[in-house]
Every structure is written in C-alpha cells, then in structure tokens.
Amino acid sequence: PFFFLNQALGTQGLFIYVPPNVRIETPLHIIQKIHSEQSMHHPRIEIFIGKGAELTTTFAIEGDTSVFWNNMALYVTVEEGGIYKHYDQAMGHAEAWDFLSFQAELKRNANLKFFSFGRGAQVQRRDLAISLDGEHAEADLKGMSLLDEKREGHVHIRIDHVAPNTRSNQFFKHVLSDRSC
Numbered sequence: 001p002f003f004f005l006n007q008a009l010g011t012q013g014l015f016i017y018v019p020p021n022v023r024i025e026t027p028l029h030i031i032q033k034i035h036s037e038q039s040m041h042h043p044r045i046e047i048f049i050g051k052g053a054e055l056t057t058t059f060a061i062e063g064d065t066s067v068f069w070n071n072m073a074l075y076v077t078v079e080e081g082g083i084y085k086h087y088d089q090a091m092g093h094a095e096a097w098d099f100l101s102f103q104a105e106l107k108r109n110a111n112l113k114f115f116s117f118g119r120g121a122q123v124q125r126r127d128l129a130i131s132l133d134g135e136h137a138e139a140d141l142k143g144m145s146l147l148d149e150k151r152e153g154h155v156h157i158r159i160d161h162v163a164p165n166t167r168s169n170q171f172f173k174h175v176l177s178d179r180s181c
Contacts, residue, residue: 011042012041012042012043012044013043013044013045013046014030014043014044014045014046015045015046015047015048016028016045016046016047016048016055016057017047017048017050018047018048018049018050018053018054018055018082019050019053020050020051020052020053020079021050021051021052021053022050022053022054023053023054024053024054024055024056027056027057027058027085027087028055028056028057028058029057029058029060030045030057030058030059030060031059031060031061031062032059032060032061032062032070032072033062034061034062034068034070039068039069040068040069040071041068041069041070041071041072042071042072042073043070043072043073044072044073044074044075045072045073045074045075046074046075046076047074047075047076047077047084048076048077048079049076049077049078049079049082049083049084049110050079050082051079051080051081051082052079052080052081052082053079053082053083054082054083054084055083055084055085056084056085056086056087057084057085057086057087058086058087058088058089059072059074059086059087059088059089060089061090061096061098068096068097069096069097069099070096070097070098070099071097071099071101072099072100072101073100073101073103074086074100074101074102074103075103075104076102076103076104076105076112077104077105077107078104078105078106078107078110078111078112079107079110080107080108080109080110080134081108081109081110082107082110082111083110083111083112083113084104084110084111084112084113085112085113085114085115086102086112086113086114086115087115087116087117088100088114088115088116088117088118088126088143089117090116090117090118090119090121090124090126090145090153095121095122096121096122096124097121097122097123098121098123098124098125099123099124099125099126099127100125100126100127101127101129102114102126102127102128102129103128103129103130103131104128104129104130104131104139105131105133106130106131106132106133106134106137106138106139106166107133107134107137108134108135108136108137108163109134109135109136109137110134110137110138111137111138111139111140112130112138112139112140112141113140113142114128114139114140114141114142114143115142115143116142116143116144116145116155116172117143117144117145118143118144118145118146118147118153119145119146119147119151121151121152121153122150122151122152123152123154124145124151124152124153124154125154125155125156126143126154126155126156127156128141128155128156128157128158128159129157129158129160130157130158130159130160130168131159131160131162132159132160132161132162132163132166132167132168133162133163134163134166135163135164135165135166136165136166136167137163137166137167138166138167138168139159139167139168139169140168140169141157141168141169141170141171141172142169142170142171142172143155143171143172143173144172144173144174144175145172145173145174145175146175147174147175147176147177148176148177148178149178150178153174155172157170
C-alpha cells in the first residue's frame with residue numbers, strides 16, 4: 001500500500017541508467033537529506049541495469065531531525081546477465097516513520113544482492129517484491145536490525161519465481177531489547 005501512496009503523492013524522482021556491458025566499480029552513494037521537523041517525503045528512484053552491466057548502490061538518510069515520514073519507492077530492472085547490489089543503511093531515527101518499497105525484475109542470468117542494516121524507528125518497514133522473470137535469475141536478500149527502546153523493524157518479502165531454474169535466498173535477523181519489536 002505504501003508503494004501506491006508514493007506513486008500518488010511523490011514529486012521527487014531519480015532515474016539511473018547503466019548501459020549494456022558497463023560495470024561501475026565504485027558504489028554509487030545515494031543520500032537523502034531531511035531538514036525539517038515533521039516532514040513527509042515520497043522519493044522515487046528507478047534503476048535500469050543493461051545487459052551484462054553492473055551497479056552497486058548504498059542508500060542512507062541524513063539530517064538534523066529525527067521526526068519525519070519517509071516513504072521511498074525503488075524500482076529496479078536488471079537485464080540479462082546484469083548484476084545489481086543494494087545496501088540499505090537504515091540507521092535509526094527514533095521518531096521517524098521510515099518505509100521502503102523495493103521492487104525488482106530480473107531477466108535471464110541476472111543477479112540481485114540486497115542487504116539492509118537497520119536500527120529501527122518508530123515504524124520502519126521494508127517491502128521487497130522480486131520477480132525472477134528469466135531462467136537462472138538469482139536474488140540474495142539479507143538484513144540485520146539492532147532494535148532498542150520502542151523501535152520497530154519490519155520486513156515483508158514476496159518473491160515470484162516466474163521462469164524455471166531460478167533461485168532465491170533470504171536471511172534476516174533482528175536483535176531486540178527493551179520494548180522493541
């Protein structure tokens with residue numbers, strides 16, 4: 001539901017295109033700056049990885065406030081033989097509402113690696129929807145959260161193995177203390 005809210009209210013966006021057979025070796029760091037108390041953000045990022053191309057991104061939220069609502073949508077297409085690695089650094093703004101809707105389509109022999117490290121928030125949610133559309137496509141999804149006080153961290157995953165001979169792996173751990181969940 002938060003993806004559709006992003007589509008309805010989002011006014012900020014970024015499109016990243018990696019041409020076929022281009023391998024970007026240095027990670028692309030995407031930093032979202034939050035500057036005002038009680039603000040609402042709906043950024044949208046679309047990434048297209050061409051045939052045989054490779055990209056690694058890291059994402060982080062920084063700012064001088066901890067009270068905000070962030071509802072990001074990230075949509076990724078990985079063409080045949082492409083590789084995409086995403087590192088989500090959700091470093092815990094205690095009073096924030098932090099949502100990420102991550103959707104990916106993987107073609108034949110495409111590879112996705114997703115890693116999320118979080119400290120939680122008032123509500124922190126990661127919705128991952130992966131479609132393995134091509135034969136031998138692979139998705140490796142991992143994450144870890146260190147939650148304390150009343151912080152929450154949620155991960156919702158849907159993987160569609162559309163083509164034959166596809167593979168997916170999921171491994172998520174949460175360390176809880178106080179009244180976190």
